[in-house]
Amino acid sequence: MQIGHVIAQLRTEKGISQKKLAEELHVSPGLVGMWETNKRLPSIDCLISLIDYFKISADVLLDGERKIKPSEYSSLKPAIDSDEKKLLDTFYQLDIDGKDILIGEAKKLLRGQRSEEKRRINTLQNAQ
Structure with missing residues (x-):
């Protein structure tokens, strides 16, 4: 379940409205x-x-937000x-x-790395 x-x-x-929650947290109802x-x-x-207002632990809000849990990293690729x-x-x-x-x-960083690689290749080709 997503945090929202x-x-x-x-x-x-x-049993409260978005407006009431917004007032309690000092934010806008739109937010x-x-x-x-x-x-x-x-x-x-x-x-x-939110944690203080609802008297809950952070994991109640955050646990459902992760798409992949750290324990599942190994399944992303073989090693x-x-x-x-x-x-x-x-x-x-x-x-x-x-x-x-x-x-x-x-x-x-990747664009810079690719530009540097192209520069090296051009330098090598020009030296030949």
């Missing part, structure tokens, strides 16, 4: 709606507020080395914005 669905379920069980439809993820501060595992562990702990940033940075 968990928030909606907790709110419904408590609560976006959380519940998984269009936005709560910030760390809002996650803490995963420790560096790849560290990268995946870090990636799965990031919020959606952090994941987007990490993917963007990885793409920049």
Whole structure:
């Protein structure tokens, strides 16, 4: 279950509206709606507020959010080395914005690596 669905379920069980939850957390009702439809993820501060407000542990909100659990990494490919595992562990702990940033940075690194490889090939070809 995605985090937004968990928030909606907790709110419904408590018998309060999105507006009331928003007031309690000092955010806009629209933001609560976006959380519940998984269009936005709560910030760390809002996650803490949700945990405190509903008197739940963090795993209640976060456990369903992971697509692949760390114990399932080995099924991704036949052999995963420790560096790849560290990268995946870090990636799965990031919020959606952090994941987007990490993917963007990885793409920049890859473009730079490919440009460098092309430059080396051109230098070798010109030397011949």
